[in-house]
Amino acid sequence: MPPVRNRRAQHSEATRSALLDAALRRFVEHGYAATTLEDVATDIRATRGAVYHHFAGKSALFEAVFDRVETETFRRVVERGAQAGTPWDAMLAGIEVFLDRCCEPEYARIVWQEAPVALGWHRLRNLEERYAYSVVAETVRALTELGELPEHPVEPVSRIMFNVFGTAGMALAETPDADRGRVRDEYAGVIRHLLTSVRVRRERS
Amino acid sequence: MPPVRNRRAQHSEATRSALLDAALRRFVEHGYAATTLEDVATDIRATRGAVYHHFAGKSALFEAVFDRVETETFRRVVERGAQAGTPWDAMLAGIEVFLDRCCEPEYARIVWQEAPVALGWHRLRNLEERYAYSVVAETVRALTELGELPEHPVEPVSRIMFNVFGTAGMALAETPDADRGRVRDEYAGVIRHLLTSVRVRRERS
DNA sequence: CACGAAACATACGCTGTGTATGTGAATGCA
DNA sequence: TGCATTCACATACACAGCGTATGTTTCGTG
Structure with a gap:
């Protein structure tokens, strides 16, 4: 499934929160080393760009x-x-x-x-x-x-x-x-x- | 300084030990993440090949x-x-x-x-x-x-x-x-x- | 209705690991 | 004594994943 294109300004906070949720789940289930930022991003149908927009790394x-x-x-x-x-x-x-x-x-x-x-x-x-x-x-x-x-x-x-x-x-x-x-x-x-x-x-x- | 070429069978154990010494020093001084296998190898004038010969990774x-x-x-x-x-x-x-x-x-x-x-x-x-x-x-x-x-x-x-x-x-x-x-x-x-x-x-x- | 700017997506480079292959010196063997 | 084999590495290559630079869409604003 391709990334969603129509994310709006109002959804910014929601995206950030969704990333945190996805990251939490990945980190808990597979550990830090085994989870890729790619994984986290695709979990919410976004790309690594979104991650780097909201977090420094x-x-x-x-x-x-x-x-x-x-x-x-x-x-x-x-x-x-x-x-x-x-x-x-x-x-x-x-x-x-x-x-x-x-x-x-x-x-x-x-x-x-x-x-x-x-x-x-x-x-x-x-x-x-x-x-x-x-x-x-x-x-x-x-x-x-x-x-x-x-x-x-x-x-x-x-x-x-x-x-x-x-x-x-x-x-x-x-x-x-x-x-x-x-x-x-x-x-x-x-x-x-x-x-x-x-x-x-x-x-x- | 280029790697040394004339390492002999008898020196194998010495090489292994030297690698351990070098690795210990690097890990203590710079930490695990910040030390490269390249670093460890060059410390004893060898290459990463030597490391992978003696250790799995x-x-x-x-x-x-x-x-x-x-x-x-x-x-x-x-x-x-x-x-x-x-x-x-x-x-x-x-x-x-x-x-x-x-x-x-x-x-x-x-x-x-x-x-x-x-x-x-x-x-x-x-x-x-x-x-x-x-x-x-x-x-x-x-x-x-x-x-x-x-x-x-x-x-x-x-x-x-x-x-x-x-x-x-x-x-x-x-x-x-x-x-x-x-x-x-x-x-x-x-x-x-x-x-x-x-x-x-x-x-x- | 241009014009930013926010919120991403895309494209690229780079570092470092692991692996596959090459090479010279010693050693076993006929 | 010549040759094959093996050990102990060196060299070369592939690839994953992070970070960064740049492009694109959408919305608020004058």
């Missing part, structure tokens, strides 16, 4: 997809966290939301499996600074200040916690649908145990 | 480099662990060796930064099964059986621990030489604290 397209997925996740986590009573409970609630999100293939694959390949380690690190990591770091900072976490430099603690969550994300990304619920709960259990263990037990005065 | 070359680096690390960790009295102390000692190894740029860059890009997530996971992860998993299994670690499924606990170590590796990979000692000790402290916290405290009977 292949990795920029991935970044846009990544941004969409991460922003949505970030939103959900913060939303739920705000409903909790204490910072500690906010964190626990946020983890549950996060783990649920990791059960959706699009999140797990894009963020934890493909992103390192597509963006390279440094770029990814810079991006995460704006999304998930910033939330974790802020939480750790607050909890340390409240005395609920032991006195350690915030940076390594945050990095470690961030990657602990990431471990669950990566694991769930490759778990078959049938087992995903069980594995999710296993990780939830281990993480809760871990956090409880490191939580500072204050003496009742 | 670019990613296979990286795998060989990866194997070299990981095997050496594995060896050191196990060696030191064997000297410890108890399994728990063996683990702690192994962690110290591992963190020292992470301070060497070649290890941190190859294993923690470039490997995901070069091999993709799945391939890397399969490889790690044979190296670092297997050691961690075996340790966790043993410690759980001894009752030193709480009763959790071995798989998620091992994955999480593995990635906690990985966090330190990644962090050290991008830490400037001047700060590396300090950061190393920060991570060592946090990890020790973490492990001590989750260790099962048994009642003295």
Whole structure:
């Protein structure tokens, strides 16, 4: 089928969105390396010209997809966290939301499996600074200040916690649908145990 | 300078080794994506033909480099662990060796930064099964059986621990030489604290 | 109703991988 | 000792896929 010729100015935003949808699907199903811009374009009956009109290049397209997925996740986590009573409970609630999100293939694959390949380690690190990591770091900072976490430099603690969550994300990304619920709960259990263990037990005065 | 023509059968192994050396240096200094097989070949005054004679392709070359680096690390960790009295102390000692190894740029860059890009997530996971992860998993299994670690499924606990170590590796990979000692000790402290916290405290009977 | 300008499509070049083929030196063998 | 074979590469070629430069259609605007 030949490309459609009568795309109008008003459809611009729709085209961009359709490209993001198509790219997301391709990246999730076949991975970053195996998807061509040609593929993405023809999926919406357009050409690579359309892609390069809306995005600076292949990795920029991935970044846009990544941004969409991460922003949505970030939103959900913060939303739920705000409903909790204490910072500690906010964190626990946020983890549950996060783990649920990791059960959706699009999140797990894009963020934890493909992103390192597509963006390279440094770029990814810079991006995460704006999304998930910033939330974790802020939480750790607050909890340390409240005395609920032991006195350690915030940076390594945050990095470690961030990657602990990431471990669950990566694991769930490759778990078959049938087992995903069980594995999710296993990780939830281990993480809760871990956090409880490191939580500072204050003496009742 | 033109390629050398008089390479003899006896030099074959030397050529292979030289290619690995050159590749390692290139991958560490410029990253996987930015290094060409042409670069690697000319570094030892050969052509890409030599590379394709010894290795199946670019990613296979990286795998060989990866194997070299990981095997050496594995060896050191196990060696030191064997000297410890108890399994728990063996683990702690192994962690110290591992963190020292992470301070060497070649290890941190190859294993923690470039490997995901070069091999993709799945391939890397399969490889790690044979190296670092297997050691961690075996340790966790043993410690759980001894009752030193709480009763959790071995798989998620091992994955999480593995990635906690990985966090330190990644962090050290991008830490400037001047700060590396300090950061190393920060991570060592946090990890020790973490492990001590989750260790099962048994009642003295 | 010319006249941009947005929103693409088409055409091209270039880099780097992989592969197929060529070549000289050593080695086995009659 | 001559010749064939094989190893260890070098050379040459094909091709995929990214990026870029340029063309074309449609619509808003004066």
